[in-house]
Amino acid sequence: MTERRDETMSFMSASPTRRQLLQAAGWCGLATAAAGLSSPFSWSAMAEPAASGVAAASKGIDKTVWSACTVNCGSRCPLRMHVENGVIKWVETDNTGLDVYGEHQVRACLRGRSMRRRVYNPDRLKYPMKRVGRRGEGKFERISWEEAYDLVADNLKRVIAEHGNEAVYLNYGTGTLGGSVTRSWPPANSLIARLMNLCGGYLNHYGTYSTAQISFATPFTYGTSADGNSPSDIANTKLLVMFGNNPAETRMSGGGVIYHLAEARARSNARMIVVDPRYTDTAGGREDEWIPIRPGTDAALVAGLAHVLITENMVDQPFLDRYCVGYDETTLPPEAPRNGHYKAYILGEGPDGIAKTPAWAASITGIPADRIIKLAREIGSTKPCCIMQGWGPQRHANGEMSSRAVLMLAILTGNVGISGGGSGGREGSFSIPFERFPTLKNPVSTAIPVFMWTDAIKRGPEMTALRDGIQGKEKLDVPIKFIWNYAGNALVNQHADINRTDEVLGDDSLCEMIVVIDNHMTASARYADVLLPDLTTSEQMDLVMDASAGNMNYLIFADQAIEPLFECRSIYDMCSEIAARMGVKDAFTEGRTQEEWLRHLVEINREKDPALPDLDSFRAAGIYKRHDPDGHHIAYKDFRADPEGHPLKTPSGKIEIYSQRLADIAATWELAPDDVIDPLPIYASTFRGWDSPERKTYPLQLTGFHFKARTHSTYGNVDVLKAAAQQEVWINPIDAGPRGIANGDLVRVFNAEGETRLHAKVTPRIMPGVTAMGEGAWHSADSSKVDHAGSINVLTTQRPSPLAKGNPQHTNLVDVQKVA
Amino acid sequence: MTQQYGFFIDSSRCTGCKTCMLACKDLKDLPPEVNFRRVYEYTGGEWTQDGDAWRQDVFSYYTSIACNHCADPACTKVCPTGAMAKHENGFVIVDEEVCIGCKSCAMACPYGAPQYSEVKRHMTKCDGCYGRVAEGKKPVCVEACPLRALDFGPIEELREKHGTLAAVAPLPEDTYTHPSIVIKPNPKARPVGNHDGFLANPREV
Structure with a gap:
């Protein structure tokens, strides 16, 4: 030795x-x-990083700068950028305080922690470019900023002169969210809108790809888009029933909804029942019961549950009598047909004559009748009970009625407006009011449904109020000729039916000019005529907010961590320069720089809310947190306490189970034969649904879900995320077996719209007859238009839902085959 | 050795979000194929048709595992160079200046902790963020967890607080290496050695 x-x-x-x-x-x-x-590795030496590539934790870091993850997940997270020699070396998150619930840290999820690889991504756009090939082909030529600004302004002037301001459209984009200056959503509150409003305006849209159906439909019930109790209030409930609500994969922040759910439920020990075609990560073994349901049939389940609640006398009749319209004959509006009320619909005394028994619901939903009866008894006998829905059930061809139907469970049981209960809508949140960059008023009032812009390009003047949901005018006068696409991937990747979009955009005699402003070469950026490279949040200063954060919300000071990369410029600078060419620069900037605007905004907000910190204190602190003074947000609390003093914004001031306005719409709108709009939240089968004739050809339902590796498509080009959480199509062994598909096999998923190839996740976590894949994978098609990325939107349809004219991107039929 | 440090893993809280894994990858600047921490999905259950409807007994849960800084590590025993060694406070660390990349440790470790780096051409692994620990911090994975499902500290303290369970399916028996971990099992957890389920995400770990 x-x-x-x-x-x-x-x-x-x-x-x-x-x-x-x-x-x-x-x-x-x-x-x-x-x-x-x-x-x-002696202990005394451990504070110094060893040679093993370890822990830049303390050595070499020149500065640590607060920044933020500004993507569209519904959470919003602070990041702390550790910068060495002008380069972000690693990404931390909120590290303040003792981290006890209520005074907790707002911890970023896996995506925020990977921000460095978005900032320094090989896909970064480096300098302005103009298209040189066929639109969508991805061939560009580098140009100067001066040439880029001129091209945009000249085309904008030309299109306005030739077609008017209604030919200019601001496409939906949520890639930069929550900022005071930089936010891309809502487009009407972006700097592009301010610029356009100074130039005569632009064609508006209403609705969102996230919430088109629920946002349009639930105001018919509650007067406003259904508000919900904050998830912190789960601490006061006894039973939580989640319809397609999956915060573990949607609102993943460690200061967001999933964290509140975990902490609040630990306090109440509430039972949790998850209704979803997928066994979600929110369930994840913590559920008391998972109830798998066929996509698009939530309203049938609700009707079956309502049948039990009504026939077993578990409805809250005094609540229905005092607060609601149309439950039974006593509150049915005089204009309504006899037996047009909800109770008659459920009991089979309405126009269809079908009793919505649990057995009836079982045959539609795939849920055994005895489970429906058990669930109804549990909901009916547990007080308080919190019914919550996510936005999955509504992103369907019948999503308007599904979302209103789920509300019915909260309404029938009188759980609305009370702590521990809920409205049946999605969870609400406490927020800190903050006035942001003023974007002025749009002189144009015409609006299209957010999902219908490809139609507005192709057949704009054919689109009418009664057939296509045009608002502000009886019909569109001009098609879309100019598109601003700022920080959005709904131009291609996130819009339905990518192959049709390619055809519409590929013809540049239709839409003549597409300006894309973004960080990366996305599928949408490939369709730009002029491509402008934007700064990431790390390269500029902004004030960031808008989290769904339970009863503790916050503002983030997102400081500039690094110098702008390449030739990238801020949206503020770009808009200012284009404003100069449009002759409105002074009105646009009001003589302020971006930082001066931020100082100005902080000061005007401090005048209204003196508790807010001044900019320099805010900048030093990085995050400003505030608690809900009411403890928890309780939706419709005032209405519940005093319905006459605080009426809802419905025509009756009450909860409208039967909506006369919907009856009028159903009677006057021009609908396809299989489109159903009804004054009651009934179940209706749909195109591309589980019982559609198309299912003979394409036997599997396909639904999308929000995937942890991305926020929609954002972060979809980050290698470590793609490897850690792989894009797969979920398929049950019962469907995979006969197709010879084993876990991990490469498969083709296809229908009449298109085809995508990806690996199969053969798992009992998805219902038989149903498949699912995370939405947002970056479209990557070969010359035969076969996508090789698992991009769901080669399989979705541009046919809109009946009422909202919204995106039914979870209503799909496909088949799956193993790739030989 | 002063004391043995270890991890607490609350599988009842874990949503499989993988923030632990990605925070580690960011700090340690790891490539996509190297995972100092891995999140295992264990899933099982059967479906039976009942008329038009379905019945099932599906379950699924996640367990996040890095290096367990075992009391009796398998990796050090097979290391031909001594690069893989147990150090003060129980940290099992590979000396990257010494390691020859023979991968013996990777084959010996039942948890997959030692990870070969194609770039460095030798082994790399979780070092318990000993540098951060020396500064009074916790490993980056622990401080990153959005669900607060991870903790780190002297293993005896963790055992006093959380018990002594150190294995659930699909992990190996804890008798092989005496891992310095304590697991709070998921409500649906199956005991070690159980075959009701299967490792559902083999390509991700």
């Missing part, structure tokens, strides 16, 4: 590296020999 130790020690002074010599020495005896070395 001694000899060997000496021998080994002598290696250390030899000129070749120790490793080379050890490799040469081979295996023999060296393990024991090395044990005699003085450890390079």
Whole structure:
């Protein structure tokens, strides 16, 4: 031993590296020999990073700068950028305080922690470019900023002169969210809108790709888009029933909804029932019951549950009588048909004559009748009970009625407006009011449904109020000729039916000019005529907010961590320069720089809310947190306490189970034969649904879900995320077996719209007959239009839902085959 | 050795979000294929048709595992160079200046902790963020967890607080290496050695 130790020690002074010599020495005896070395890892030395590539934790970092993750997940997270020699070396998150619930840190999820690889991504757009090939082909030529600004302004002037301001459209984009200056959503509150409003305006849209159906439909019930109790209030409930609500994969922040759910439920020990076609990560073994349901049939389940609640006398009749319209004959509006009320619909005394029994619901939903009865009894007998829905059930061809139907469970049981209960809508949040960059008023009032812009390009003047949901005018006068696409991927990747979009955009005699402003070469950026490279949040200063954050919300000071990369410029600078060419620069900037605007905004907000910090204190602190003074947000609390003093914004001031306004719409709108709009939240089968004739050809339902590797498509080009959470199509062993598909196999998923190839996740976590894939993977098609990225929107349809004219992107039929 | 440090893993809280894994990858600047921490999905259950409807007993849960800084590590025993060694406070660390990349440790470790780096051409692994620990911080994975499902500290303290369970399916028996971990099992957890389920995400770990 001694000899060997000496021998080994002598290696250390030899000129070749120790490793080379050890490799040469081979295996023999060296393990024991090395044990005699003085450890390079003595405890006292541990504060210094060792040679093993470890922990830039403290060494070499010049500064740590607060920034933020400004993507569209519904959470919003602070990031702390550790910068060395002008380069972000690693990304931390909120590290303040003791981190006890209520005074907790707002911890970023896996995506925020990977922000560095978005900032320094090989896909970054580096300088302005103009298209040189066919639109969408992805061939560009580098141009100067001056040429880019001129091109945009000249085309904008030309289109306005030739077609008017209604030919200019601001496409939906949520890639930069929550900022005071930089936010891309709502487009009407973006700097592009301010610029356009100074130039005569633009064609508006209403609705969002996230919430088109629920936002349009639930105001018919509650007067406003259904508000919900904050998830912190789960601490006061006894039973939580989640319809397609999955915060573990949607609102993942460690200061967001999933964290509140975990902490609040730990306090109440509430039972949790998850209704979803997928066994979600929100369930994740913590659920008391998972109730798998066929996509698009939530309203049938609700009707079956309502049948039990009504026939077993578990409805809250005094609540229905006092607060609601149309439950039964006593509150049915006089204009309504006899037996047009909800109770008649459920009991089979309405126009269809079908009793919505649990057995009826079982055949539609795929949920056994005895489970429906059990769930109804549980909901009916547990007070308070919190019914919550996510936005999955509504992103369907019948999503308007599904979302209103789920509200019915909260309404029938009188859980609305009370702590521990809920409205049946999605969870609400406390927020800190903050006035942001003023974007002025749009002189144009015409609006299209957010989902219908490809139609407005192709057949704009054919689109009418009664057929296509045009608002502000009886019909569109001009098609879309100019598109601003700022920080959005709904131009291609996130819009339905990518292959049709490609055809519409590919013809540049239709839409004549597309300006894309973004960080990366996305699928949408490939369709730009002029491509302008934007700064990331790390490269500029902004004030960031808008989290769904339970009963503790916050503002984030997102400081500039690094200098702008390449030739990238801020949206503020770009809009200012284009404003100059449009002759409105002074009105646009009001003489302020971006930082001066931020100082101005902080000051005007401090005048209204003196508790807010001044900019410099805010900048030093990085995050400003505030608690809900009411403890928890309770939706419709005032209405519940005093329905006459605080009426809802419905025509009756009450909860409208039967909506006369919907009856009027159903009677007057021009609908396809299989489109159903009804004054009651009934179940209706749909195109591309589980019982559609198309299912003979395409036997599997396909639904999308929000995937942890991305926020929609944002972060979709980050290698470590793609590897850690892989894009897969979920398929049950019962469907995979006959197709010869094993877990991990490469498969083709296809229908009449298109085809995508990806790996299969063969798992019992998805219902038989149903498949699912995360939405947002970056479209990557070959010359045959076959996508190789698992991009769901080659399989979705541009046919809109009946009422909201919204995106039914979860209503799909496909087949799956193993790739030989 | 002063004391043995270890991890607490609350599988009842874990949503499988992988923030632990990605925070580690960011700090340690790891490539996509190297995972100092891995999140295992264990899933099982059967479906049976009942008329038009379905019945099932599906379950699924996640367990996040890095290096367990075992009391009796398998990796150090097979290391021919002594590069893989147990150090003060129980940290099992590979000396990257010494390691020859023979991968013996990777084959020996039942948890997959030692990870070969194609770039460095030797082994790399979780070092318990000993540098951060020396500064009074916790490993980056622990401080990153949005669900607060991870903790780190002297293993005896963690055992006093959380018990001594150190294995659930699909992990190996804890008798092989005496890992310095304590697991709070998921309500649906299956005992070690159980075959009701299967490792559902083999390509991700």
